[in-house]
Amino acid sequence: DLSTLVILVNINEVDIYKIEEGNKVDILIAANPTGDYTGVVSRISPYTTEVRGIKVFETEILLEQQDPKLRPGMSAVVQITINAKEKVIAIPVNALFIEDNKEYVIIPGENDGFAKIFVKRGINDDINVEIIEGLEEGDKIYSDIPPALYGKDSASIPAYNMRKEF
Helix, strand or coil: CCCCCCEEEEEEECCHHHHCCCCEEEEEEECCCCCEEEEEEEEEEEEEEEEEEEEEEEEEEEEECCCCCCCCCCCCEEECCCCCEEEEEEHHHHHHHHEEEEEEEEEHHHCEEEEEEEEEEECCCCCCEEEEEEECCCCCCCCCCHHHHHHHCCCCCCCEEEEEEC
């Protein structure tokens, strides 16, 4: 019965705690890269299996669309939405610095100088981090070490308000 297709993925044991049944999934099918497919995590195995020496949990993703072009065994790339927040202030993770276990960003200061602003972070992914305290939309921050510190070029960028899935 090809009316219900399930994608089987192995989730590493270090990541499985982030995944829940019901999480939304964006899917790219290699055989049809222009297709817009979504799914939902429908089952997570309660037991690990070992794949090339790594403990993983077999996870089933139920494809939400029916497409007669799709066949069992086709390759897929999945992106599972773990958390989604609307209208958050987010900055690149490389623009967040740590000093004495406190996180801060660097903002442009007077006379081509700079200043540190301590912030409180929210959720993050590999690219962006949510800032829940210390910055407002439109505030300018350095995306890298300021030129005054190392004598190299660096550009300030605005903090932005966005929908971010982590």
